[in-house]
Structures are given as C-alpha cells and as structure tokens.
Amino acid sequence: MKLVKCMTALLCAAQVCLATLAGAAPLSITLPPETAAFKPSTMPGYALAQQKCSVCHSADYINFQPPGMSLAQWTAEAGKMQHVYGAPISDRDVSVIGAYLAVTYGSAKANDADVLAASNAPAAQLPAVAGAGAKVDAKALLQNNACLSCHATDHKVVGPAYRDVVAKYAKDPQAMDRLMSSIQRGGSGKWGDVPMPPFAQLSPDDLKSLATFILQQ
Known part of the structure; x- marks a missing residue:
C-alpha cells in the first residue's frame, strides 16, 4: 500500500513538473557575434x-x-x-x-x-566584362555571388528578405546609394549580429544592378 501511495505521489509530482514546463516561456539562446576573420592578404x-x-x-x-x-x-x-x-x-x-x-x-x-x-x-576562364552601357544580369550576379544562399525575396533566410529591405528604405531618397554601399562594404548590426561579407570586387554597374533588383521587389 505504501508503495502504491509513493508511486502515486511521484506521478503527481511529475505531472506538476510537466505542466510547469509546458507553461514556461521558451528558452531563448543568443549566440555571441562572429569575431573570426580570414587573415588579410593582397592575394x-x-x-x-x-x-x-x-x-x-x-x-x-x-x-x-x-x-x-x-x-x-x-x-x-x-x-x-x-x-x-x-x-x-x-x-x-x-x-x-x-x-x-x-x-x-x-x-x-x-x-x-x-x-x-x-x-x-x-583570360579564357575569366568572366566576360560587359561594355559601357551594357545591361547587367542581376539574377546571374545573385547566383554567382551566393546572394541567394542568405537572402530570399519574401522571407528571412540568414539575412533579411529583400521585401523587408525595400520596406526599410522605402522613404529614403538615398536608398540606392546606401544599398550599393552596404553590398560593397558588408557589415553587421543593421539586421542582427550575423555579418554580411563585403563584395568589394563588384563593379559600380554590378552594384547598381543588384541594388535596383532588390528595390524592385
């Protein structure tokens, strides 16, 4: 009889613990910001x-x-x-x-x-350079520079959705210049702690094409 009462008490205690855990707020884990960096080089x-x-x-x-x-x-x-x-x-x-x-x-x-x-x-392996005034394929730039690994048009992946970027810059007359600068220089803090790598090798035409594409979403 005592054993039955003991087991019943343990079951009741377990139920109380489970109920408490179920009602508790979910745990939120914040990872420290990324500090590791590739060693600088002129290569x-x-x-x-x-x-x-x-x-x-x-x-x-x-x-x-x-x-x-x-x-x-x-x-x-x-x-x-x-x-x-x-x-x-x-x-x-x-x-x-x-x-x-x-x-x-x-x-x-x-x-x-x-x-x-x-x-x-x-030289044969290098991508062709578009002539002055030639149209730059924004979708090819997105693919070739791995932009779509971190971004999507309508939902957050690692970085913000492009539509959220559009909303952020909607009333900014300097939106194009600011976005081009963000793509070129990279950084962190605007959308969280995950850093965006710089794309310093992109030409002004490439940067403008990407920024235009994003702002049209």
Missing part, C-alpha cells in the same frame, strides 16, 4: 574567401585544418566544398581560393610558380 583569393566561404561557415573552420597543408591539399579542400557541399563557387574560384589558403595558412609561398598560376587564371 585575390582573400576577397573571394571573405565573400563565398563566409556564406557557409566561420573563418574559424580554416584553423581547424591540419597545419602546413600544401597547395594541392588546400585546393582539394576548396574543391570539396564545391562538389560535395554545393558551394556556389566556380572552378576558377577553387584555384584562386586554394592558392590564398595555401600561402596564408599552409606551406606554400606566394612566389611559387604553381601558386602564381593558380592565383591568375587564364
């Missing part, structure tokens, strides 16, 4: 790594790799991101980023012949 892969690698992971991921990796190893690592994880990078990006990582974090030297070759893709 072209530095800007690409900031832009495209930061879309999927922190710069700290690089520090978790074995020290002293060669150009071939770093290039294979970048290639894995492209082919296995679907990173929005081209074959040329893989070579250029691999060269930067191998010199900055690995065993390669900036003046190695194979590093110089990887950092400077043949």
